[in-house]
Amino acid sequence: MNALVRPQQGRWIAGVCAAVANRFGWNVTVIRILTVIAVVFFGLSLWAYILLWILVPSER
Helix, strand or coil: CCCCCECCCCCCCCCHHHHHHHHHCCCHHHHHHHHHHHHHHHCHHHHHHHHHHHHCCECC
16 A cells, blocks of 8 residues: 655646545546535535645645
């Protein structure tokens, strides 16, 4: 498993979905779709996304 860092390449908004996908070896598109569904239906995940944006370091 890789470290949880937001990559410089392949990010859309903040790179949180790409960081999670890289960390667990999943497809980034699946993570992005699940994130959008979670934000639309559960709203609270938007705060989790923002929190991860702040806490997860960016790749240097």
